[in-house]
Amino acid sequence: MAEHLELLAEMPMVGRMSTQERLKHAQKRRAQQVKMWAQAEKEAHGKKGRREQPWKEVSGLRPRKQVLFPPSVALLEAASRNDLEEVRQFLSSGVSPNLANEDGLTALHQCCIDDFQEMAQQLLEAGADVNARDSEGWTPLHAAATCGHLHLVDLLISRGADLLAVNTDGNMPYDLCEDEQTLDCLETAMANRGITQDSIEEARAVPELCMLNDLQSLLHAGANLNDPLDHGATLLHIAAANGFSEVAALLLEQGASLSAKDHDGWEPLHAAAYWGQVHLVELLVAHGADLNGKSLVDETPLDVCGDEEVRARLLELKHKQDALLRAQGRQRSLLRRRTSSAGSRGKVVRRVSLTHRTDLYRKEHAQEAIVWQQSPLTSPEPLEDEDRQTDAELRLQPPELSPAESGAPEALVRDKAHHTLAELKRQRAAAKLQRPAPEGPETFEPGLPVDTETSQPDCGFRTTGDPPLLKLTAPSEEAPVEKRPCCLLM
Template identity: 50%
Template structure:
């Protein structure tokens, strides 16, 4: 099945390798349903095969680029000479800072300072790491670029090495002081990545270098929760046992993030802060608590009368978040406070549409019925009160 997903049929015998591998957006969308039905180990295998194809295509493009430059007779003087492809010509600027520049050679082959493109450290280092370019990564680290440079999602070169099962890259980054417990925006550490992919040797190296076995991501998962490979899981659990990790400690660690969030929000109230201040994705604390199933935090925020129908940049409300990640108790709390269960996100999906658990979907429909019955009952009570008020008005009382 995986090969059937990955390899596109040749339309012509002389079609190029790049054309064979190219997947348009529509193709990827059409494939999503099939991929979602695959078991975890097959998804990982598919990801690794795709990764190998991307690297092969990248190397081919690098060769074509180099050939083009040679044919033009253009060289970039002052480069380190390390690496390949466009990033191989990254230059340290004159004052020693770590911004890298690509300068265009003029007709005589000398550098022209008029046109240049600047790249941030994270772009340069991560691009080189994604191509598994050891010489270039080593050169960048030697020039003082931090091994912990991250992209907008918090992904570091350490994460990338663990995804790619690149032992040498991982060891190089650790030699230059890379943070073994670096977290991306979803609080995944390199150990989460290596455990998920079943890369036993990488797991050994990370743990030997002090990786946190009880690191918890935003879904509440520790590395061992995500590991499907039997040998890798046995090793992780063995290390946990040697360190005296008990179920009580595991449970306490899982709940620590919720406790910290609740403490911070209480302090925010004490100092007059905004409990609805959105993050860079316009998600409010209620979105985050609902997505993680933090019942105590949700309860606290509802007591503070925050907006239960706040929308993030994708028009998701906290109810969408709770439904997506299957937090029934949170859903019920939000519904009791009048959250709109029919609200649609930018993809025109209701909370019920994005919920994968059939039992929770059924409960959402029940909650909708309960909300409607409650609204009708309240409307009836208002009509009765208005009628009673009219019957006891001063004018009526004179007759």
């Protein structure tokens, strides 16, 4: 057998080989390995006999212990060595040619892989099943077509091999064939048997239809769809791995778990990604499968996916799912903010309506009127010096109010409401000092602003006993009024 460094040196050359050349090269290396192993076993037995001979002469003869293998293992081992005589002895002693190992591989499978035509002929004559299936649904014709062994394909077809046999990947023998002559042989045989495209599609749908019928029976019996089967896999794992869209859709409709894990911690999405079932990947993700789910060794569906096309689709679905989750998070955050705002509205100071402000102004005006009506001697609280001086000045000569002014108390209240009591007193005193009491038609000082809409006097006492109000307007920004000191109060 070649050394490790020699094998590494051959890797670039093997990478440039075609599929058929790689198979032949692997068979050659396998033959060399078996030959060297047999030689090493022969030498080991010779050395062991020489070492045991002196011991036997001293201690006497003892029965030798022998290691016995099951007939299936012995038959496959003899077939893999192409030992026709030993296989014939096994078959003549009653060993079944259909014995298989733990993977379901029979001696006929092994012959079709290793291109042992005489051995395959001998097994078929002994009654070997030409359509035997291993654990992944491969028949001997699948193996011979994949390896491109034309003469074995002819032999199996002549013995009635199923040309429409479908393995667990959904592939028929002609789907796996890359050799042109072998593929032509398969297609010719299919045409001779009258196989059409419709019959091919029907054959591909048979495994799913069988599982669908079994699922309907389980539903009628009320079985739990999430019960673990072989290796802890559920029915949804099996449907996802095989690409059975209708079965998976029915399982999801009946509430099958998307997060069920097998013994390796795989979820159904892991199985669909590993076996390259892109339609099942989309279906499971659409129903809420977790693209970030991890197995026992922290592998996500992206980690176990080997198909580049399926991997690209998984990445696209992951980006969309992440964007959707972010959008939902923003909506939930906005909803929480709205809920919090709605719950705290009682704690927020609300704006006062116009009607309420008007009522407040009227109450303030009434309070000011009460203060003005009180005499300085009976007032509960002494006024400030400037307020007493202003009162004294205003009580000297109370001017008469015009009828127009006495008829519009509400307008005066609205215009005065934003002034304080001290400011009103100062303004009235200033107006009194600047202008004498009116004796005839009222005249207005050019320096004082006047409300042109109402044409009312600036000051005066009401006949009803209310405090005198001064109707003032704010000076315009274009022509500000020059403030002149009229008395010590300003």
